[in-house]
Amino acid sequence: MTATNEPAQLAEHAAQTLLSRFNLTKIDLALVLGSGWSGASLELGETIGEVELAELPGFAKPVVAGHGGTLRLARTSAGKVAAFFSGRTHYYEGRGVAAVVHGVRTAAAAGADTLVLTNGCGGLNPEWGPGTPVLLRDHINLTAATPLTGATFIDLTQAYSPRLRDLAHQVDPGLPEGVYVQFPGPQYETPAEVRMAKVLGGDLVGMSTTLETIAAREAGLEVLGISLVTNLGAGISPTPLDHSEVIAAGKAAEPRLRGLLAGLLERL
Structure with missing residues (x-):
């Protein structure tokens, strides 16, 4: 097929x-x-x-250490075909x-109707120490960018599905x-920028996810967002701040994260 620049x-x-x-006809979730x-x-x-x-x-x-670079397809205990994107x-x-x-x-084009977006992030709440998973209920996009073009008006009132968040709470009530x-990015936020994010209503800071959420909602996907607090904000x-902390926090949190993902896959 001829290469194309049309997204x-x-x-x-x-x-x-x-x-x-x-040899699949579709995937169900990503x-x-x-x-x-x-x-x-x-x-x-x-x-x-x-x-x-x-x-x-x-x-x-992927260009960042610890971000993988593979796509694994698996059949869940619920009989669904899941695509695991290790890297973004x-x-x-x-x-x-x-x-x-x-x-x-790509996930939407392959038939998925549900998307779970995860990330590692800085936390603004001192009570959420490194290794704490946090469900996203909303976001603030400070990139000044969007995946949408032209007069494409997408409602983001419930960008992160209340239904999926309820399922996540069933798996891990303490979330x-x-x-x-x-x-x-790619520089970490300054202390002043972290204070600004908090004034704006933010609880978590990072360098991913919001643009993907916008594109997912445009495609009609139901979205669940989960952040792993890997460090406290500047x-x-x-x-x-040090990227090695991010990797270490993720490793330490693996048992809880695995349990959370496993429980979600049973319900999605």
């Missing part, structure tokens, strides 16, 4: 390539595994097959918004909920 056509091409490769989450997804479901993301049309190898393209990579949301659009604030944390 919808490229997503359709990637979806058909994926389905054909594993999970994007952010910083700290990939290890928690291992061995969940019965593996159908696995492919390097860079082998699929429109995808590139971030806005700060400079490849454009279409590349950032290509995985979401708090918060508002995620996406900064462009000015709240007593030590300078």
Whole structure:
């Protein structure tokens, strides 16, 4: 097939390539595994097959350590076909918004109707220490970007599905909920920016997720967002921020995250 720059056509091409490769007619749900989450997804479901993301049309190898780079298809205990995206393209990579949301659009084109977006983030609430998973109830997009083009008016009143959040609470009743604030990155936020995010109503700060959520809602996907607090935000944390902390916090939280994902897959 001739290469195309049209996002919808490229997503359709990637979806058909994926389905054909594993002899599937559709997938049912997709999970994007952010910083700290990939290890928690291992061995969940019965593996159908696995492919390097860079082998699929429109995808590139993740550039950040700890972000994986594979897509695993598995059949869940509920009999659904789930796509686990271990790795994502971030806005700060400079490849454009279409590349950032290509995985979401590919999942939708492959038939998914449910999307679980996860990330590692900085926490603004001192009570949510590193290793705390937090459900997203809303977001603030500070990238000044959008995956939408033209007069495409998408309602984001319930961008993060109340129904899916209720399911998550059934699995782990102790999950708090918060508002995620996406900064462009790749530099970590300054203490002043963290204070600003808090004044705006934010509870979590990071560099992903909101653009994917917008694209998912445009495609009609029901979205569940879950952040893993990997560190306290700048000015709240007593030590300078370090990416190795992000990876370490994810590793330490794996048992709880695995239980959460396993319980969700039983219900989705």
